[in-house]
Amino acid sequence: MIETKNLKKAFGSISVLNGISEKIEKGEKVVIIGPSGSGKSTFLRCLNLLETPTSGEIWFEGNQINGPKTNINRLRQKMGMVFQQFNLFPHLTVKENITLAPVKLKLMSSQEADKKAVELLKRVGLPDKADAYPKQLSGGQKQRIAIARALAMNPDVLLFDEPTSALDPEMVGEVLELMKELAEEGMTMVVVTHEMGFAREVATRVMFIDEGIIKEQNTPQEFFDQPQDERLKNFLSKVL
């Protein structure tokens, strides 16, 4: 579904990604962990071209995302993204946040989108917040709305960029719970996170990125119980 070929990214003279070739299949839940500054967020943001790679190729459902003639906007409609800082639209109500893109991009009529929004709000457990503004919500609620907003586009894959890092500890659970449910429903997910419990429980594959390359990857069981890479052992001993 998603494939990167020798993906490299540098910011000025600082090289962040040093050649990542990887395949993510439909239905997989890939969790990416790694120390800060390792390039894991950059890798994720390259997947939907929020960062333009310096070299290498990214393919999504048979289209080269960073190809010269690719309509990136079209492809992004199928790749939902959830941000660390939620990035809800503060001038719109919760419902409008969810319906804006499907309606304006003419994927749904406004009635259909409204119906979908009601469904999604029920789905994320916030059916009574349709007419609230983002500033009236708690962090956890905001992130659940952000997930609903991404889901409204019926994406084929969801990208999560540290979705719980900006949350109060109390609210992490509700967001992870929702993500877990999505995973169980079969959504393809790529998640950058520091939540090792989530990785162990939900991931089909865990990746350790350090110094801009994938140092190790495995099933969660193997990954956490028998790490091979020295750096990973060191990392896990600190975070577990």
Add this chain to the structure above:
Amino acid sequence: MIQNIMDWMQRLGPRLNDAFLVDDRYKAYLEGLKYTIEIALMAILIGCLIGVVIAIIKVSASGVRGLKWLNVLCDLYITLIRGTPLVLQLLIIYNLIFTARDTNEVVVGAVCFGINSGAYVAEIVRAGIESIDKGQMEAGRSLGFNHIQTMFYIILPQAIKNILPALGNEFIVLIKETSVAGYIAVPDLAKNAQYVGSRTYDVLPPLFIAAAFYLIIVLGLTWLLKRLERRMGQGDRDKKSKKSLRKHFRP
């Protein structure tokens, strides 16, 4: 000394009467007012249009290699407009471009004031756009909107709230600046006041009256903007970004 001032004040009444009511002269002011408002409204519209377009180009093109020349062009426009006197711009545009016999001075004036205002509006709008968190653009793009769609659906609606005070200030300045339209023979409020003065052989009273007209328009507009601001402020308000905009106010 005091006696002199008292005398002058006492005589002002009849003089004002002469300048305003006698021979239905108030009609001249109203006629002029019509032109002033016409020009100002058209100019505000043109200015906003130019300003928004230039601002979007400036915040969008700077990162794209092939569009750098567009950015340079916009900078040139803003530098030229802000660096030269309005009256000269007015005369130059009038004489350079609109030289045909049947030139409509009101339209020329509106276009010229609009082009002038556009440069200031562009800077105000640009600062407003830049005050919005860049995560908003990313969120919009990640949903499949293109750059321009994200601007119009997500960034600008938020920016407008921040820029309204500065924009209102610009409108006020613009309305008053249209008083130089007389240079290209538009019989606007200021020009007609001078005309009345030349009829009554008493220059000062009509100028007072015209000034009062401008003051009333500006006060009305200020009141309107305050209300609009308050209504928009009922949503969320970001005080700090508003403060940072203040330096873009026109002197």
